C-alpha cells in the first residue's frame with residue numbers, strides 16, 4: 001500500500017483514465033484544524049480519480065476509527081465509520097466552488113489540493129450518535145447520576161432528555 005502525505009494532486013500531467021491515491025489521516029492531519037472534532041484516530045481514504053477530457057471525477061472512500069467522547073457518559077469511546085463521497089471537478093473559464101460536490105477550476109490551475117475536502121468529508125462521515133455500543137460499557141457513575149435526572153434510559157429516545165429533565169423540575 002502506497003501512502004502519501006501530499007494532499008495536492010497535480011492533474012495536468014495525468015493521462016485520461018483512472019488514477020488511485022491512498023491516504024492515512026491521523027492526529028497530525030486533524031491538528032491543523034482549529035475546530036476538528038477528530039483528534040485521536042486513523043482515517044483511511046481511497047481515492048479513485050477519473051480524468052476525462054473536460055472534467056475529473058473523484059470518488060472518496062473513507063474508513064476510520066476515531067477516539068471521541070461518548071454522548072451518554074462523556075468518557076472516551078472508539079467509534080468506527082465508513083462512507084463514500086464524490087467530487088466533480090470541471091475545467092472552466094475561472095475557478096469557483098459551485099457546491100460541496102462540484103468545483104470548477106480555471107485554465108491556470110495545475111493541481112488540486114484535497115486537504116479541505118479530506119477534512120470536511122471525514123467530519124461528514126462521522127456518525128451523529130457517538131456512544132458506547134451498550135449502556136453497560138458506559139461510566140456507571142455517570143449513568144447513575146443521569147438516571148436520577150430521568151436520563152439514560154434507552155427506551156425514551158423519542159423524548160429529548162433535556163425536556164424530560166425539565167419536566168421533573
Ligand SMILES: [Zn+2]
Nearest residue numbers: 070073132138
Ligand atoms: Zn458511554
